[in-house]
Amino acid sequence: MNKTAPHKLSVVFCWHMHQPFYRDAESGSYALPWVYLHAMKDYTDMAAILEQVPGARAVVNFVPSLTAQIDDYAERIRDWLDHGGVLPDPLLTALVHEDGQFTDSERDWLLETCFRLNHERNMHRYPAYSRLWNLAEQCRHHKGLHYLGDNYFTDLVTWYHLAWLGETVRNTHFIARRLIDKAGNFSFQDRRDLMTLIASLLADIAPRYRKLAEQGKIEVSTTPYAHPIIPLQLDFKSAHETVPDAILPGEAYPGGKERAQEHIDLAKRAHASSFGHPARGCWPAEGAVSQATVDMLGQSGFDWCATGEGVLHNSLGYNLREHQGGRDLYHPWRTGKDGKIACFFRDDRLSDLIGFEYQSWGTHDAVANFVHELSGIHHRTMSEAAPVVSVIMDGENAWEHFHENALPFLSSLYQAISEHHEFELTTFSEYLAKHAEQPSLKHMAAGSWVYGNLSTWIGDHAKTRGWELLIEAKKAFDAAQKAHKLSEEKMAAAAEQLRICEGSDWCWWFGDYNPGPAVRDFDRLYRNHLRKLYQLLETTVPASLDAPISEGGGDAEGGGTMRRGN
DSSP: OOOOOSSOEEEEEEEEEOOOOOBOTTTOOBSSOHHHHHIIIIIHHHHHHHHHSTTOOEEEEEOHHHHHHHHHHHHHHHHHHHHOOOOSOHHHHHHTOSSOOOOHHHHHHHHHHTTOSOHHHHTTTSHHHHHHHHHHHHHHHTTOGGGOOHHHHHHHHHHHHHHTSOHHHHHHOHHHHHHHHHOSOOOHHHHHHHHHHHHHHHHTHHHHHHHHHHTTSEEEEEOOTTOBOHHHHHOGGGGGGTOTTOBOOSSOOTTHHHHHHHHHHHHHHHHHHHHSSOOOEEOOGGGOBOHHHHHHHHHTTOSEEEEOHHHHHHHHTSOGGGSGGGGGGGSOEEESGGGOEEEEEOOHHHHHIIIIIGGGSOHHHHHHHHHHHHHHHHHHTTTSSSOEEEEEEESSSSGGGSGGGGHHHHHHHHHHHHTOTTEEEOOHHHHHHHOOOOOBOSOOOSBOTTTTSSTTTSBSHHHHHHHHHHHHHHHHHHHHHHHTOSOHHHHHHHHHHHHHHTBSHHHHHOSTTSOHHHHHHHHHHHHHHHHHHHHHTTSOOOGGGGSOSOOOOOOOGGGGTOOOOO
């Protein structure tokens, strides 16, 4: 006789949307374009898919520092369209260069920049764009780049932006369709029309997700303001819980608890402003937690948080998948002071299948395999009252490696699960509203969704050097604050700059396993942010900021933008 589970298997997709601060505090210009490019492609497509598939449900996590930058882009592009002036990004400036007469250095920069995307999925699918690549390669080979004319570069920067549009936009929007069909010889008016489209897409991000939340299709959650690694702000020694030989700074981060609380409080206010309701859940930056971290999150009023599967292995002291079919992975655990907060744990296998494996599969096979995996979990958790699978991953960097930006895959996946009699798509808050009682976790091990530890952000010489430079800058900030010599306005600007420097992305990139160009970009940007902090504090910029922290040189999977859970 077949054993039938009394309840459906709850499935929660949590898509994390995040980019660090790329804006220069002095010039207001963005050093790298990833905020607006991901907004017009991945954030736009994700919203469209959730709108179009009737049974789709998900949690979408927006970092406040990202939404602030999206809003800034949208406002400044609209101001340029209405009044002229200066655009916020050199790549956007190049897009609407009136005559295309770029300098030699600008041409070199465009040739380096405008092929930064997945060639197979987003360049060679368009013959006109592919031809631009082949021309450049031929000219490089024969040392003839100077033969490329002005039209080449205006077409190149236009195609780059067309290729970065969301699949749903390229398929349906008349401006996108017209320019793709035109294929080349783009006029200034063509490019201005494309800029108008980009402005509208950016301005619509927050309102679109807000509406989805109001319709009950999604839950929008948050992350502490500028994406800091809170366990390390609170105590560097927490890294030793899982990596005993990690190299650490010789002193604690000054005022770390107050800094962490400030990021949490700012996130709550920013989230309510952007999405019209308080955030009930928090994805701590990189899923980085510790006992002290979850205590803070619970006391700050969050109902739930989430982290990686490896953290639960370390917290319980054994590998869950080797015991009882991993059943304890498939329910949240009460944690934090007095069990105020529930913590969900990422299924690393399922999340990494989407993040790294299915991109090379056919859509039908990938969806069928995922449903098969869910059925296996459903069978193994039949004795559980309310099993839930948490699929948590980067919501922006995986999709360019899929056919048509994962539009067919995600649409089919949502539909298959929502229509399956054994499964139920839900959100973390909705799940807890029905199943508040959960077992308690005695101790939350310090770790993250990457490998279950904190080694991605501390522990080797380069990453620890990054922290040491930040410690010195924080001391300068504290001294200026104590001296009361700067105006309230200047101290507020310095405080915002300090928050930017406390973000996680800088140390993520340090290390010889990451690609050299990306490491150098983020190394330079981090040290520039620290320099700006000293300048805002009106104190001497130390010479130590002149020396690179890390060179990179590796070949990390996916270019280093994502990592597997284990």
